[in-house]
Amino acid sequence: MTNQARIRNFSIIAHIDHGKSTLADRLLEMTGAVDARDMREQVLDTMDLERERGITIKAQTVRLTHRDEGGEEYVLNLIDTPGHVDFSYEVSRSLAACEGALLLVDAAQGVQAQTLANAYLAVEAGLEVIPVINKIDLIAADPDRVATEITNVIGGSAEDVARISAKTGEGVEGLLQRVVGLIPPPSGDPEAPLRALVFDSYYDAYRGVVCYVRVVDGRLRSGFKLKFMATGETHDAAEVGVLTPAAKPVNVLEAGAVGYLITGVKEIDRIKVGDTLTDAGSPALEALAGYAEPKPMVFSGLFPTDGDDFERLREALEKLRLNDGSLMWEPETSRALGFGFRVGFLGLLHMEIVRERLEREYDLDLVATAPSVAYRVTMPDGTIREIKSPQDLPDPGSRGDISEPYVRAMILTPSDYVGPIMELVTAKRGEMGNMSYLSPERVELDYRIPLSEIVFDFFDLLKSRTKGYASLDYEADEYRTADLVKVDILLNGQPVDAFSAIVHRDKATDYGTKMTGRLRGLIPRQMFDVPIQAAIGGRIISRETVKAKRKDVIAKCYGGDVTRKKKLLTKQKEGKKRMKMVGSVEVPQEAFVAALRVDDDM
Amino acid sequence: MTCDGGLLSPADVDLHAEAVAAYVHIPFCSAVCPYCDFAVVAGADEQIGRYIDGVLAEIEMSPRWRQLDSVYFGGGTPSHVDPAHLRRILDTLASHHGLADGSEISVEANPEDFGPDRASELIAAGFNRVSFGAQSFDGAVLARLGRRHRARDIEASLASARTAGFENVSMDLIFGTPVESDESWVATLRKAVALEPDHVSCYALTVEPGTPLHREVKAGAAAPDPDTQADRYETAEQVLGEAGLGRYEVSNWSRPGHESRYNLTVWAQGEYEAYGNGAHRFVDGVRSHNVRRLDAYLGRIERGERPISGSEPVRGWDGEVDRLFVGLRRSAGVGPGPGVDALLGSRGGDLLRHAGVIDVREGRLVVTRPLLTDEVHRQVLDLRPPQGWVDAPERDNL
Ligand SMILES: Nc1nc2c(ncn2[C@@H]2O[C@H](COP(=O)(O)OP(=O)(O)O)[C@@H](O)[C@H]2O)c(=O)[nH]1
Numbered sequence A: 001m002t003n004q005a006r007i008r009n010f011s012i013i014a015h016i017d018h019g020k021s022t023l024a025d026r027l028l029e030m031t032g033a034v035d036a037r038d039m040r041e042q043v044l045d046t047m048d049l050e051r052e053r054g055i056t057i058k059a060q061t062v063r064l065t066h067r068d069e070g071g072e073e074y075v076l077n078l079i080d081t082p083g084h085v086d087f088s089y090e091v092s093r094s095l096a097a098c099e100g101a102l103l104l105v106d107a108a109q110g111v112q113a114q115t116l117a118n119a120y121l122a123v124e125a126g127l128e129v130i131p132v133i134n135k136i137d138l139i140a141a142d143p144d145r146v147a148t149e150i151t152n153v154i155g156g157s158a159e160d161v162a163r164i165s166a167k168t169g170e171g172v173e174g175l176l177q178r179v180v181g182l183i184p185p186p187s188g189d190p191e192a193p194l195r196a197l198v199f200d201s202y203y204d205a206y207r208g209v210v211c212y213v214r215v216v217d218g219r220l221r222s223g224f225k226l227k228f229m230a231t232g233e234t235h236d237a238a239e240v241g242v243l244t245p246a247a248k249p250v251n252v253l254e255a256g257a258v259g260y261l262i263t264g265v266k267e268i269d270r271i272k273v274g275d276t277l278t279d280a281g282s283p284a285l286e287a288l289a290g291y292a293e294p295k296p297m298v299f300s301g302l303f304p305t306d307g308d309d310f311e312r313l314r315e316a317l318e319k320l321r322l323n324d325g326s327l328m329w330e331p332e333t334s335r336a337l338g339f340g341f342r343v344g345f346l347g348l349l350h351m352e353i354v355r356e357r358l359e360r361e362y363d364l365d366l367v368a369t370a371p372s373v374a375y376r377v378t379m380p381d382g383t384i385r386e387i388k389s390p391q392d393l394p395d396p397g398s399r400g401d402i403s404e405p406y407v408r409a410m411i412l413t414p415s416d417y418v419g420p421i422m423e424l425v426t427a428k429r430g431e432m433g434n435m436s437y438l439s440p441e442r443v444e445l446d447y448r449i450p451l452s453e454i455v456f457d458f459f460d461l462l463k464s465r466t467k468g469y470a471s472l473d474y475e476a477d478e479y480r481t482a483d484l485v486k487v488d489i490l491l492n493g494q495p496v497d498a499f500s501a502i503v504h505r506d507k508a509t510d511y512g513t514k515m516t517g518r519l520r521g522l523i524p525r526q527m528f529d530v531p532i533q534a535a536i537g538g539r540i541i542s543r544e545t546v547k548a549k550r551k552d553v554i555a556k557c558y559g560g561d562v563t564r565k566k567k568l569l570t571k572q573k574e575g576k577k578r579m580k581m582v583g584s585v586e587v588p589q590e591a592f593v594a595a596l597r598v599d600d601d602m
Numbered sequence B: 001m002t003c004d005g006g007l008l009s010p011a012d013v014d015l016h017a018e019a020v021a022a023y024v025h026i027p028f029c030s031a032v033c034p035y036c037d038f039a040v041v042a043g044a045d046e047q048i049g050r051y052i053d054g055v056l057a058e059i060e061m062s063p064r065w066r067q068l069d070s071v072y073f074g075g076g077t078p079s080h081v082d083p084a085h086l087r088r089i090l091d092t093l094a095s096h097h098g099l100a101d102g103s104e105i106s107v108e109a110n111p112e113d114f115g116p117d118r119a120s121e122l123i124a125a126g127f128n129r130v131s132f133g134a135q136s137f138d139g140a141v142l143a144r145l146g147r148r149h150r151a152r153d154i155e156a157s158l159a160s161a162r163t164a165g166f167e168n169v170s171m172d173l174i175f176g177t178p179v180e181s182d183e184s185w186v187a188t189l190r191k192a193v194a195l196e197p198d199h200v201s202c203y204a205l206t207v208e209p210g211t212p213l214h215r216e217v218k219a220g221a222a223a224p225d226p227d228t229q230a231d232r233y234e235t236a237e238q239v240l241g242e243a244g245l246g247r248y249e250v251s252n253w254s255r256p257g258h259e260s261r262y263n264l265t266v267w268a269q270g271e272y273e274a275y276g277n278g279a280h281r282f283v284d285g286v287r288s289h290n291v292r293r294l295d296a297y298l299g300r301i302e303r304g305e306r307p308i309s310g311s312e313p314v315r316g317w318d319g320e321v322d323r324l325f326v327g328l329r330r331s332a333g334v335g336p337g338p339g340v341d342a343l344l345g346s347r348g349g350d351l352l353r354h355a356g357v358i359d360v361r362e363g364r365l366v367v368t369r370p371l372l373t374d375e376v377h378r379q380v381l382d383l384r385p386p387q388g389w390v391d392a393p394e395r396d397n398l
C-alpha cells in the first residue's frame, strides 16, 4: 500500500519524433523497471506498426519505482500518449488520469504544432506542465532559443526549462527529481466510495477486455462487484493489478493509483472508455468528468478485391475495433466495387494505419475509395442529413444548401515561409486568423480551412512548400455552407460510383480532368472506343477516350496448336475474370487502386 | 471430297469434318530462326536417318485407319532432308492407311533449299502441294528474321516448283517486323502476288516466350506494334483480294478451290493422325501429342512404345466447345449447335455482337472482325452447357 503522497501520475507530451518513446525507455531503465539486458528500443510501443513507423498509436502505461536522494521511495505512473494529431483524443484521455505532464521539445526543431496543441490540452486539464528540452546532445541543438519559444507559449522563465538528452541519459535523473518535486500528488479521498476512471482499454485474446484505470477515491479491490456508472453494467473485478510494465496482480488499488482491471467481459463495446467505476454495494453519487467520444472526421469505402472476402473484412473490422473504439463503419454497396463498408476514421494517418493492419494482419486485399468528409445537406422539409459518401448526395433539385466541416488549423513555421503558406491556404479556401510570433524566427498561424482540403493533400503541400519545416495541428470547427458539387465519372456513359467526389465548384474541372486523364492510362483498350467523362449533373466537364483495340488474335492456330492455344486463352480468360465489369467495360482492379490514390499530381 | 471450282461454300467447309488427314513432323533445320517456337533442331543432321526410321516405326505402331484425304509434312524444314527419306514415309503411310484418290500431299520448303532437282524429286515422291517459307521480299526484314534466303531465291524456287509440276503452291509471309515499313509491306505483297501463288498465309510476327526474339525484346529491342500490325493486315486483305485471293481463315488466303485441305480438316474438327516429335493428333475424340524432345521421342520409339505424352478428351460439351474453337477462325464460321446458342445467349456473346465482332449470317455464326478472334475464343472456352445438358455416352471405338 502506497501513501498518496508517494505517488506521481504523469504523461509525456510532445510533437512527433521529439523523443517521447526514447525518454520513456530511459525512465524505465533508470528506475529498474526494465533490465538493461532486456532493454529493446521503445519498450512501450508494442504494436508492430508502431515499431516500424516509429509512432505511438495506443497509449501505454507503466508503473515505475523511484528512490530519491533521501532514500524515499515513490511510485511514478507514466502514461504514454500518442504524438499524432489524429489521436489527440487519446492524449486527452491519458491526461485525465494524471496530475502533471512533461512537455518535451526537440532542442533543434523547437516548438511544433503538436507541442502547442498538447500543451494547451494539458493546461486546460489543469495539469502541472514541466517543460523539457530534449536532444541537447545534437550539434544543431539550440536550447536557449527553444527555451524562449517554450516560455512564450506556457509562461514561466527559461531557467525552469529542463535540458536533457533522452538518448544519452544526460539530465534524466534530475528530471525524475523534478517530477517528484513539482507534480502534485493525487488528492482523492481514500475513505470515500470508490470512483475510478477507465482511461483506456484493450482486448486480450485470453483475458478479454483489459481496462486501464485511475483510482481517484476509495479502493478498488479484487473480487469487488463493480458498477460502471455510464453504462449501468455491473461486473466483478476478476483481477486488478499494476503494470511494471509486465502485468502484476495486486489485491487492491488505492486512491491515487494507476493499474489495470479485468472483469471477464469479452465485448469491448460494453466497456466505455471515460466511464467511472464505483462499488456496486456502496456506489458514489457522482461520476467523474468523462470526455467526449472521438468523432470520425474522414470516411472512405473499403471493398475487398475478391467479393468473397466481404465476411472476412467484417470480421477483421470487428477484431480491430476491440482495440480501437474509434473505428466505425456501415455497409456500403457500390455498383463498381460490390459489397464493402464505409469506414470512419479520426484522420488520414488513422485511415492508413487501419488499412495497413487489415491488409497485413488479416491478409485482405482491399480497394479504398477516395477519402471524404461528412457533409450536411438541408433537405426540402428542413431536416439536415449527414452525407458521408458522394453516392448519397441527393440531386441539386431535391436538396437545399450543403455545408462542409471546417477545421481550426494551427500552423507553426519559420517566418520565411509565411508567404507561401498564405498562398497555399488561400488556394485551399482557407481563412486567415491570428498570426503571432513565438520568437523572431517562428510564427504561429491560425486558420479556418475546409477539412476536405486538408484530407486531400494539404499536409503534403504544406511540407513541400516549407521544406518540411512547418507543422500542422487542427481541431474540428464549425460547418459552413459552400458551393459544392458532385463530380461523376462516366465510363462509356455509365457513372462509376466509386470515382464520384464532392468538390468545390471552382475545383470541379480540375478534379474531372485529372481523373479522366488518369483513367485513360489505366483502362485497357476494349473491343470498342470507351469514352471517359467527368460530369456535373448532366453537364460534361472533361472527356478522354480509350481507343478500341484493333488486334487481339493469335497468328497461327493449326492442328499442332489447338490444345496449347486453348490453355493460353483460358489462362487469359481467368486473368480477365479478376476485372470488374462496369457496364460493358472491363476495369482492372489495379485501376481502382491507382485512380483513387491521392498522390503526386492530385 | 474435292473443292474444285467456285468459292468455298459453308457446306464444303463442314464436309471436311468427315475427312481424315495425317501430319508428319520433320524437326531438322539448317539454323533456328529467332522467332520460332516449334519443336525444331539445327545442326543435328546426323540424326536424320535414325529419326526417319523412328517415324516409320511410329506409323507401323499406330492403328490402321481409313484412307487419308490429305497429308502434311511440316517442320522444321522438310525440304532440308533428302526427298528419298520423305518418300519412304509417304510410302509407309500409303501402305499402312492408304491414300485416297486425289489426296492433297503437302510439303513445307525453304527457298534456299529448293532447286529444280529437289522439286522434281518431291513430285516423284508423290507430293503435289508445296508451301514456301518466303516471309518477306525485303532484305532488311529477312535479315531481322534471321532468314537465310534472299528475295530472288523465292522467285527461283517458285519457278522450280511450277516447272517440276506443282499445281498447288503456297507462300508464307510475316508482317509487322519492327524494321518493316508500310511501303516495304505493300511491296512484299505485290511481289508475292506477281508470282501467282495459289495460296498465301500472312502471319503477324509474334514474340513467343522462350525464343531468342523474346529475350531480345525483354532486353530492350523493338517489339511489334499491334496497331501497326492491324494496319498491315488490312493492307494484305486489300492487295491479296485484288489479286483474286480470298481469305478463308484468319491468316490464310487462296484462289478458289486451293484452300489447304489438310487445314480445313483440322478446322472442321476432322480427325488427323500425327507422327514425329512434338506432333499433335485428334483421333477418336481425343487430342493427344507426342513428346517434344527429339532424344526422348526416339528413346520411346526404340523401346517399342508409342511416344504419346499427353491427351485431352474433347467429347460431349467439350467437343462442342472445341468445334467452335477450331471452326470460328474460318471465314465461313460454324453452323448451328448448342455451343452457338450458348454463346449467343451469354452476356459475353451479347457484348461481342454489340461490338460487331460476331454475327449470325445465313444461319451460321461468323467472326466479323477477325483481328479480335481471341476475344471470341476466350468467351467460347468459358461457355457452360445449357441446363439439363448430359454428355452423350461414349461410343465404343472401332
Ligand atoms: N540525438 C538524440 N536523438 C534522440 C534523442 N531522443 C530521441 N532521439 C531520436 O529521435 C527519434 C524520435 O524519437 P522517439 O522517441 O521515437 O520520438 P516520439 O515520436 O516522440 O516517440 C529517434 O530516432 C530517437 O532515437 C536525444 O536525446 N538525442
Ligand SMILES: [Mg+2]
Pocket: A020, A021, A022, A045, A054, A055, A056
Ligand atoms: Mg513514439
